[in-house]
Amino acid sequence: MTSPSATPIDLSTWPRRQHFEHYRSAVPCTYALTVDLDATAFVEALRDSTRKTYIAQIWALATAVNQHDEFRMCLTPDGAPATWPVVHPSFTVFNAARETFASVWAPYDPSFAAFHDTAAALLTEHRTATEMFPQGPPPANSFDVSSLPWTSFTGFSLAVQPGFDHLAPIFTLGRYVEREGSLRLPVALQVHHAAADGFHAARLLETVQGLLLEPGWVA
Template identity: 30%
Template sequence: MLFTPIDLQSWPRGQLFYYFSKMAPTGYSMTVNVDVTELRRATKEAEIKFFPIYLWLVTKNLNQQKEFKVAECDGVLGYYDALTPLYASFHEDDHTFSLMWTEYQERFLDFYGLYLANQQQFGNAHGVLCQPQTPPPANAYTVSCIPWMQFQHFAVHSYENKPYYFPSVEAGKFFERDGRTFMPLSLTCHHATTDGWHVNRFLEDLKTDIMAFAQYL
């Protein structure tokens, strides 16, 4: 993974970053309902799993903006060239989950192959981490879902006192409205790195990719 340092003096968000990270540390979250009618149809026609599609689409569109990829590495502020999805693998036997990650790939089918390989190798491994031999990569961000419930809002907040600027993304149970299928989607972000403008651009690009997902198969 490539890490590029940020010069706070020349970065347009430099003063905003300092204010919202040092003077008034602030995060925010919001939940929107995303139309996934066409995406579910394409998924069923191609006979592929929905969850890895969701992981890939969210990660692909977060990766379009460097503000979502900001982090500290050895005390240096910068951004990674790409984020890696860190997600929950649910265990039916004891109703617990373990964290798993699959390195992002630009081609969906490449990512899908890695996802399936991870599931086959580590899917039954219990404990906090499915892949205990290696820690999650430094560019891993949290993205998951609660498929059993529909929610109007969901927020994840870290209470550990450390600099963490990646977004957290959570999806909920599908629901029907006016003949369309929707999915609740919650984003929790750090205000030091992103504003509503960035979230809106992410959501608009995500909607475009959802509508035309068949082109990635």
């Protein structure tokens, strides 16, 4: 699949122009935010379904990301900000025998059923992969999701070098934990401050939370 063209942002009308320039050049930085999302209804819906939990988690993240321009940002060859019309999730698949993982990607589809079938086939095909990127390099318009289903966590951050050119969000998922009668899903979000501020990160995570609270799309 060929990546579509990213649309340059009109700097003359962009409210975040000064913020982008500050966090891109003067004080380049990223930040990480970890939250526990209420996944009770989501888990219940999956118990009554044949859908795979991991794929449903990935689709929820991809759906939220594609609703918000600031999380589909990239840089043009001359370093100017631009926005992809759509971004696709790149996600890990664990090879238990080797204790290594591969990274695969699936084209985002607003239909969960269609996305699920594509992603499920990829996870089956590459669960014994010995290459880190068995499909070849992911497309430019992709973002990363990884999962740590073996442990829960209350904080998680990445030190990405050279991360100051990487504007796409990075997600890490943990193991469910039961707390006060609800199942909680740890979600860590890594953000480039040039692309998004705390307000935008909070709104993105609220979008994900809404999808988990109303999981009728799982069926």
